[in-house]
Amino acid sequence: MKARDKIPLELLLVALPATFQDVLEAINANHLGVVFFVDADRRLIGIFTDGDARRALLEGATLGDTITRDTEYVNKSPHYLPLGAKISDIWKLLEQGVRCIPLLDSDGRVTDFSTRDRIRQFMVLEPDIGEQEISNVLECVTSGWISSQGRFIGKFEEAFATYLGGGHTIAVANGTVALQLGLTALGIGAGDEVIVPDFTFGASINAIIHSGATPVLADVDKDNWTIDLAEMQRLLTPRTKAIMPVHIYGQPAHIDEIKAFADSNGLFIIEDCAEALGATYKNRRVGLDGDCGCFSFFANKSITTGEGGMVVFKDAEVAKRARVLRDHGMSPKKRYWHEYAGFNFRMTNMQAAIGVAQMDRIDELLDRKKMIFQTYDKLLSGVDSLSLLPSNDWSENACWLYTVILKGHAEGSRDTLIANLGYRGIDARPGFYPMHEMEPYREYGHGAYPVASYLSANSISLPSSFGLANEDIPHIIEIFLDELSAIAPNAALAGTSEQ
Ligand SMILES: Cc1ncc(COP(=O)(O)O)c(C=O)c1O
Incomplete structure (x- = not known):
């Protein structure tokens, strides 16, 4: 077609x-x-x-x-x-x-x-910016506190720690440098290997490379989409220094098992929680189980600061080092005296101003997303040719971006489906590409990645913006199923076996 x-x-x-x-x-x-x-x-x-x-x-x-x-x-x-x-x-x-x-x-x-074919545009993810966000930013602009000093930074860090239930929080310029700061503050760098899933966004790998360490790509678990535990054992070498589990599409990784493996092999854990704010693992919010948890507040995330990120450290001393590293490595006691060759990874007061307002209504924002996900699940659960986001009784997805796997359709037809949905105003997205297939990351692959490749080729994400009205989701689903049956008539109606 x-x-x-x-x-x-x-x-x-x-x-x-x-x-x-x-x-x-x-x-x-x-x-x-x-x-x-x-x-x-x-x-x-x-x-x-x-x-x-x-x-x-x-x-x-x-x-x-x-x-x-x-x-x-x-x-x-x-x-x-x-x-x-x-x-x-x-x-x-x-x-x-x-x-x-x-x-x-x-x-x-x-x-x-x-038009009749295209009722209107439904964006895949849009931020929800309210009056308070605007007035907080105005306060920064009118008072002149527009760079990385000002009252909102500390407030945002505090509110975030309170929401997570602990940790030493450090606000930074974006989620990628949150990961890089986490790695560097933990002393991970040249000569060290970090095991990281192949099915992620490139920022996870870029942060490892820019810290000086070497990423080692691991395949993911077919049932949970996150790092495969057996892969950690396969890829362990004397140079392995850390594991970076990614809670991809808001789905918590098998943290207890990863922790047990890391403890028995003396490894650090850097959790990539960029897509997982609000997700829970065994009733605790993700981000506090590893040595650090790293969040993103890019405009498509569940709370946003435009660009922005947060690192949450378990250890107070490491957090102290990270604060210095964030600020060019300058001593907090002696201005312009550098303790380290640091970075400028600082968040601006304007970003934090938006973040503070978003934190004030984080429960409302996340509840809205949860309702959207529940509606999708209800309407799609009977469709045999789809696998929905993983669900289990030990974790709760963050409800960031509603993503499903298409089963039993011809190769390439997922991309036709995305194009046809675009024609009809539905902004849909393919899954992340497997890292090992892309030129800059090929050298970090070790063997085959069948599950990452399968999930990547068959996943599709649907509009998940806060602003979706209750009547919008049935409309999106109607078009989605209509276009799905057009690309894979048999699969959509009868259902087929997976892979
Ligand atoms: C899994 C993952 N890790 C890291 C990042 C990096 O975050 P940022 O875009 O804020 O640098 C993102 C997000 O965009 C992400 O999806």
């Missing part, structure tokens, strides 16, 4: 003034038979259809004519709806025969569009 490409909004917009020829070319290029006329700020002026073009030609328009907001045949009172309009309201207009509806933000700018 051929993939249909996503129609970018840009193909629908024509800024006035424009020539009649430009307008016809735009109508031709987007295949929708319509364009939205906008001003230089993307504010809607009018709508123009292929029917309007025919009428204009019959009335004597020529290709070189300039169309402005005053041109007679521009429809200046078009139908439109606000961004975030209910699906039912969009359908009402479509059923009245409106072919393409512009969706406007609160400033009247065209930000999205609706």
Whole structure:
């Protein structure tokens, strides 16, 4: 089946003034038979259809004519709806025969569009920024406390430690440097090996490489998607210094077993919790079991600071060293005196200002995600050709990004499915690529990684933003199942065996 490409909004917009020829070319290029006329700020002026073009030609328009907001045949009172309009309201207009509806933000700018094929855009993950976040940032900007000093940094670190239930928290510029700082503060570097799963985001591996140590890629557990315990034994060498379990897609790794293995072999544990804020392992929040836990607050994470990260150390002395390393390695007692060749990994007060406001409502944010995941699970649990996120009685997923595995479909059809979902406004994502397959990481592979390759090739993540309304998820599922049956008719209906 051929993939249909996503129609970018840009193909629908024509800024006035424009020539009649430009307008016809735009109508031709987007295949929708319509364009939205906008001003230089993307504010809607009018709508123009292929029917309007025919009428204009019959009335004597020529290709070189300039169309402005005053041109007679521009429809200046078009139908439109606000961004975030209910699906039912969009359908009402479509059923009245409106072919393409512009969706406007609160400033009247065209930000999205609706057609029968594509009700609107559902982004895979969007941040939830509230009034308090805005007023905290304004306080930083107006008071001048915009770099890494100011009242919000300490407050954010404290609130985070309180939420986790302990640990020595250090706020940093992003989740990648959180990992790097964790490794360096623990004394891991050149000549050391760190065992890390092959199925992760590249930042886990990059942080190890930039600390000077060598990543050693391990396959993952098919039932839990996290590091395979047998792989740790296979890959252990006299140079192994640490294990970096990744709680991928918010799924807690087998921490007790990893700890037992690390203890008996004298290894450190650096937990990559970038995707796992709020996840629990045996009723405790992840991040406190290893020697350090590292979190990301990138804009797609469950709480955000734009870019940002946090390292949580178990040991107070290591945390003290990490604080110095974060700040160029400068002595806290003697300014400009360097104890180490350190880093500038500091978080800004503005980032922390957003973080403090997000922490104030973290339970509400995570509860919302949990509800979204429960709705997906309920609606997809009977579909034989899908495996849902792992579930067990010893851990709770963080509910970050709803991800499923497609079973029994032809190779490559997952990517066709993603393209077709994009055409219909559903922003879906493939799983992370196996690290060993990519050029910069190939040398860190040792043997085969069948499970990482399988999960990577067959996983697909669906929209999981806080802002999804209750009626949105059944709509997304309806389109998802429709497109799934189009790429794998037998698998979607009858179900097939895995792999
Ligand atoms: C598993 C994993 N590790 C590390 C990171 C790095 O975080 P950041 O993007 O904040 O540097 C990310 C996130 O994006 C991630 O998904």
